[in-house]
Amino acid sequence: MKITIVAGARPNFIKIAPIIKAIEKKQAEGARISYRLVHTGQHYDKNLSDTFFEELNIPKPNANLEVKSGSQSIQTAAIMVAFEQELLQNPCDLVLVVGDVNSTMACAIVAKKLNIKVTHVEAGIRSSDMTMPEEINRIVTDSITDYFFTTSTWAGENLLKYGADSSNIHFVGNVMIDTLYQNLDRISAPFFWNEFNLETKNYIILTLHRPSNVDEEQSLIQLLQGIDKMVGDKKVIFPIHPRTKSILGETDLNLKNILFVEPQGYLNFMFLIKNSFAVITDSGGISEETTVLGIPCFTMRNNTERPETETIGTNTLVGTSIDNLNKMFRDFLQNGPRKAGIPELWDGNASERIIDILLSKK
Known part of the structure; x- marks a missing residue:
């Protein structure tokens, strides 16, 4: 064959x-x-x-x-x-x-x-x-x-x-999970780990790339500023997609907690996910990886093609509103992560x- x-x-x-x-x-x-x-x-x-x-x-x-x-x-x-x-x-x-x-x-x-x-x-x-x-x-x-x-x-x-x-x-x-399991013993900290004084569970990972979240400059800025205020004393690591970076241009966002980094390779990114406090994303695939790693995930979309990450896993669908994200995140801080498991097979x-x-x- x-x-x-x-x-x-x-x-x-x-x-x-x-x-x-x-x-x-x-x-x-x-x-x-x-x-x-x-x-x-x-x-x-x-x-x-x-x-x-x-x-x-x-x-x-x-x-x-x-x-x-x-x-x-x-x-x-x-x-x-x-x-x-x-x-x-x-x-x-x-x-x-x-x-x-x-x-x-x-x-x-x-x-x-x-x-x-x-x-x-x-x-x-x-x-x-x-x-x-x-x-x-x-x-x-x-x-x-x-x-x-x-x-x-x-x-x-x-x-x-x-x-x-x-x-x-x-x-x-899920073949994505095959790759995760096959490489868990190879993941490694990115070069900025010590530079940013990162420690396990003291930071949040943010990824944004969908047009509904990043295509309009002012709404993107408001979203980032809202997340920056929401996270308290937690750092936010934001591997910024080249397209998103170009939309923001040289705008001074006056952010205290969000740290912009280049897109990460797989091994560094999985290390960051595995050791994070939580993940905020608009990706579907990341919610699968957070589910297996047991990391709370907040997905900024109105729908998901991976409902098992919500019904069984660690994912919470929060829509595209910063107000709704704020509410869901506060509930998480007050009540802790909900019980979750790993989908069949x-x-x-x-x-x-x-x-x-x-x-x-x-």
């Missing part, structure tokens, strides 16, 4: 690392399986791309399509044109895509039109928010996928509602389950 694995953006790199490791384990056992790794170049900043390959021991991609940035349409079209040539020159039995970025949808469409089977890892998750580009990517990808691998039974139920064949839906767990073995199932379908 020849598999082409697609990676395009930071979350993709974290998800493909254990899948590649599982394939290489099967190869060592004598299984007839091989892979070709294609990096679309959707994320091309070194801190958002190359660093993750190096830290997670992901082999150098066989091909880098180098599409870089652009509007949704321009980027998707560029990926499709380049990936079509890649597949024509390097035929395979199966294209494996992960997550919900533009590369996921674009490469799935190209593969399907070339009559190549498509596997979607992290299939079936839904936010029911069609203003999110990721939601469109998920729906389109799942509509043409052959083999679905899900992180929860809820995701499988979503796929059944869309008419997917139940025999091709496989609840395997988030045990570090999802990738091996995926490869075993694919080999059974030859």
Whole structure:
């Protein structure tokens, strides 16, 4: 079996690392399986791309399509044109895509039109928010996928509602958590740990990147100033996305507690998460990692495609209002973290389950 694995953006790199490791384990056992790794170049900043390959021991991609940035349409079209040539020159039995970025949808469409089977890892998750580009990517990808691998039974139920064949839906767990478990003994403090006098549980991690939170300068400034006042004597470490940084420009925000740092590599970032007091984010994936690490997480969105992080895990959905975040955070300070657990099959073995199932379908 020849598999082409697609990676395009930071979350993709974290998800493909254990899948590649599982394939290489099967190869060592004598299984007839091989892979070709294609990096679309959707994320091309070194801190958002190359660093993750190096830290997670992901082999150098066989091909880098180098599409870089652009509007949704321009980027998707560029990926499709380049990936079509890649597949024509390097035929395979199966294209494996992960997550919900533009590369996921674009490469799935190209593969399907070339009559190549498509596997979607992290299939079936839904936010029911069609203003999110990721939601469109998920729906389109799942509509043409052959083999679905899900992180929860809820995701499988979503796929059944869309008419997917139940025999091709496989609840395997969460490959992002595979990567977390495989690297917990390798995480390390960033260079600024001592410079900022950071200690375990004495700081909060903040990440913001969604348009609803960062695209309008004044509302972003008000949000940051509100968080700065809310946290009391806790420092807030804010690895600022290049796009968010450009929106703020040289504005003097007069912040006392929020410390801006560059985007972090995986090992440093997981160290910061694991040792934090709490996390404030608008990311979906981070709420999965905080759930496994037992760190309280406040997600600044009106919806989540990962409800298990709320119902079972440590995540609290707070919307995009600083007033609502304030209320939820005060409740947390007064009452402590609520009881939480780890979702079913988030045990570090999802990738091996995926490869075993694919080999059974030859």
